[in-house]
Amino acid sequence: MEDDDYESLPSNAGLAVNMLAGALAGISEHAVMFPIDSIKTRMQVFATSPVAVYSGVGNAFSRIASTEGIRALWRGVSSVILGAGPAHAVHFGTLEAVKELAGGNQAGNQWLATSLAGASATIAADAFMNPFDVVKQRMQVHKSQFRSIWVCASTVYRAEGLGAFYVSYPTTLAISIPFNAIQYSVYEHVKRFMNPRNEYSPQSHIIAGGVAGAVAAALTTPLDVAKTILQTRGASSEADIRNVKGMGDAFRVIWARDGLKGFGRGLTPRVLTIMPSSALCWMSYEFFKAAIRTD
Known part of the structure; x- marks a missing residue:
């Protein structure tokens, strides 16, 4: 008998395998980059x-290395690791479920189904991950007073309330929905082009993931700048930044302070982060999905 397609998981293990694979892939992706x-x-x-x-x-x-030490570049990584596993489990579990329901596993160019799957997955995952991302960025800023995620979270909560952890959520979705729709669609197209037999192929998964991540990262950078302003506003001493209430306010601050080029702040490191991390994430996801599936 022919071997089963490595993506053809048995019905009693598919969701659990996809979620576990996603969790392991997410931790790998964020920790490395x-x-x-x-x-x-x-x-x-x-x-x-x-x-x-x-x-x-x-x-x-x-x-940063000369003034604060190399360890400063890792400040806040524990928040990402703590949140990334469950968030990516939710993401990939939703991704595969919606893809199957929408007909994305059928032959042919199923761009609508894959875009819908990518968008649905990020709505669920970002609701879980957003507070962890706020804590991470508060710890990453210059001269951050925080060395513990628990101290950071409790301090932000006491000073700014629960809303501080979700003030950026609409902007996060405004980034993540198109980001994941673009990334997942590009990934599926490149993967199918390179690997038409749908076999486990690390090379095709890495290249497809890297290309998909780079395209999605570049196109959504302006929104990411706005999100960073919202998530770090409490660490600023300047009134216009501290009073930012939403994405529109953030855009006005960016335009007033830096003009059009302000919307491209961090473009290079964002692409440099997401391109290899997306390649690693998709390669890890496909590997773990193949390795831990139940025959």
Whole structure:
């Protein structure tokens, strides 16, 4: 008898396998690329101190390492690891369920089904992950007072209330829905082009994941700058930033302070973070899905 397609999971194990594979992939993705993500956050924050103004990835890396130590680039990683596993489990579980229901596993170009699956997955996952992301960015900023995620979370809650953890959620969805729809659609198209027999192929998964991540990251960077302002507003001493209430306010601050180029702040480190992390995430996901499936 021919071997089963590696993606053809038995009905009693499909959801659990997809969620576990997604959790392991998410932790792998975020932990490896975290220092570049820290640089992206620093570049997107509007800082008044000359020490905290960075002209590029290399400049930011050397300045942070020389003034704060290399460990500063890993500050907040525990928040991501704590949230990424469950959030990615929710993401990939929803992704596969909606893809199946919408007919995305059928032959042919199922772009609508894959886009719907990607968008649905991120709505569910971001609702869980958003507070962890707020804590992470508060710990990543220049001269952050926080070294513990619990101290950071409790301090933000006491000073700004529960809303501080979700003030960026609409903006996060405004990023993540198109990001994941674009990423998942590009991934599926590139994967099917490179791997038409739908076999387990690390090379095709890595390349497809990297291309998909780079395209989605570049197109959604302006929204990501707005999200960073919203999530770090409480750490700013400037009234216009502290009073930002939503995405529209954030866009006005960006335009007033930096013009059109402000919407591209952090583009390079964002792409450098997401392209390999997306490649790693999809490769890990496909590997774990194949490795832990039940025959």
